[in-house]
Amino acid sequence: MHHRATSRRSVLAATAAAAAATGIAFPRTAAATAPTSATAPSDADGEERRLVRTVSRMTLEEKVGQLFVMRVYGHSATHPDQADVDANLREIGVRTAAELVARYHVGGVIYFTWAHNTRDPHQIADLSNGIQRAALAQRIPLPVLISTDQEHGIVARVGEPATLLPGAMALGASGARDVARRAAHIAGAELAALGIRQNYAPVADVNVNPANPVIGVRSFGADPQAVARMVAAQVKGYRGAGVAATAKHFPGHGDTTDDSHTKLPYIHHTREQWETLDAPPFRAAIAAGIDSVMTAHIVVPSLDPSEDPATLSRPILTGILRERLGYDGVVVTDSLGMEGVRTKYGDDRVPVLALKAGCDQLLNPPDLDLAWNAVLDAVRGGEIGEDRLDESILRILRLKARLGLLRDPYVSREKVDRVVGRRSHLDAADRIAEATTTLLLNTDGFLPLNRLTHRDLLVVGADPASPSGTTGPPTATLAAALTELGFTATALSTGTAPSAARIEQAVAAAAGKDAVVVGTYNVSATSAQRTLVARLAATGVPVVTVAIRNPYDVAHLTGQRATVAAYAWTDVELRAAARVLAGRARPEGRLPVPVQRADDPSRVLYPIGYGLSY
Secondary structure, three states: OHHHHHHHHHHHHHHHHHHHHHOOOOOOOOOOOOOOOOOOHHHHHHHHHHHHHHHHHOOHHHHHHHOEEEOOOOOOOOOOOHHHHHHHHHHOOOOOHHHHHHHHOOOEEEEOOOOOOOOOHHHHHHHHHHHHHHHHOOOOOOOOEEEEOOOEOOEOOOOOOOOOOOOHHHHHHHOOHHHHHHHHHHHHHHHHHOOOOEEOOOEOOOOOOOOOOOOHHHOOOOOHHHHHHHHHHHHHHHHHOOOEOEEEEEOOOOOOOOOOOOOOOEOOOOHHHHHHHHHHHHHHHHHOOOOEEEEOOOEOOOOOOOOOOHHHOHHHHHHHHHHHOOOOOEEEOOOOOOHHHHOOOOOOOHHHHHHHHOOOEEEOOOOHHHHHHHHHHHHHOOOOOHHHHHHHHHHHHHHHHHOOOOOOOOOOHHHHHHHOOOHHHHHHHHHHHHOOOEEEEEHHHOOOOOOOOOOEEEEEEOOOOOOOOOOOOHHHHHHHHHHHOOOEEEEEEOOOOOOHHHHHHHHHHHOOOOEEEEEEOOOOOOOHHHHHHHHHHHOOOOEEEEEOOOHHHHHHOOOOOEEEEOOOOOHHHHHHHHHHHOOOOOOOOOOOOOEEOOOOOOOEEEOOOOOEOO
């Protein structure tokens, strides 16, 4: 425990110093008056009046519905598979997405892979159109704002044949704002073609804690100013593609050892540390015109001594985000089904308290009927004023108007075919991935691999499930990519916790090979992956490790000749890593986080900005 605290303090000090050294200062109140509409001022006035009139015509039930963004099972809005009908009846009390919209007047729907919303591009577009048809058939026809978590890297709901891009920490390793903006523009253009107009990205958390179990490579890095620059670039990329970006998770989820999906984490930054370390990316997002900000289910006692989670904290959401930072866009909760927000209050109180704190969109409550009626009762009973409801609904409608949804919410199969997974996007993803791959160790210039002397390869290692359900497994992907590049590579999956028998199998398979490539995944001091690498190295066959998630693995490994950080296990990053191993591409990435020594975490093994090349 002492080492972890020391480690975190050293990173906090280093990143604070880096932030000070850059000399970049963000104003206390960012440009809250930045334009949020493409319309001319006179048009904007007229549009605002129309939106206010629309709100005045809505019943209280219709207003409450607009606040909710809900999951729903099925590939079709009207004819889902029977298993999905059953799941909807069990969890929501409706059969289909169309019934969800009709009964609860929801203002938003969130897509998940596990809810069978994202099978393939044409199906996704058809589902989006079906939901919009149901929404426009209501008494007051208002389109639904369809959202998803398409961060890319290790969090992606829409998979191949859509373009999959490197995630945030990989982009941070590129260090290039134009790369981050281009990635967001491609991602946004493809989402918009599918009818998904709000993306819960970019992650604005500064990952100063290597032990963070929930953010990690989802963050652009550990330097607040570098993260701020990348966040702002992505906001501009998404906006240019017609998609609402979402900076998350306010006020900053980067320094925790707990996962808010399963616990209520505490962040023990002082107010000054928060201003220096956590705030800059959110200030930058606001200045860049961010459309929505997602809250974190975390406790920050220095910002709110009541120890309410930030999602339910008026001092944090209204006092800091709205009043101090000058943000007047949409605030969306993180999923209300996560344990972090359910620890202190019941599911009936959480949505009411979120609204009172300053939230506008209530995301994915575990029991929609309970949450919807709780808000309704709170307004009827006077706990929440109807004017407070109207504020949130106007923010949501302004966003829908700015995205053009009020004019035309539909998408076409023709545009899907023209935009999604187009060759120029796939090529750009490959180039971006090459710019992120980071070479950390290269003993005696062992890399790039020589096809004449190191042709016969064994690829072993971890095979985590594909983030989108459409790529991998990583060992097979790496082996195939290396084979395409002129090597002879065979794959053997050893997993994230290889057994003694599997390690022996790998050692036996390495006999006679020219080199072994090991895909490592979040190696810790007690990980059996350490034994796997050491045993393979002891055979005398050269070992190359590829960190397929956190770049911190290298500090725990011994015996390897070279180490590359790929930052994720999606095909685009693994293929780029293979090209780097083979010398078809030069490693251009530089660490966006420090890697500390395993034996003394107060000392840095590889600093921010470190990376070899050839």
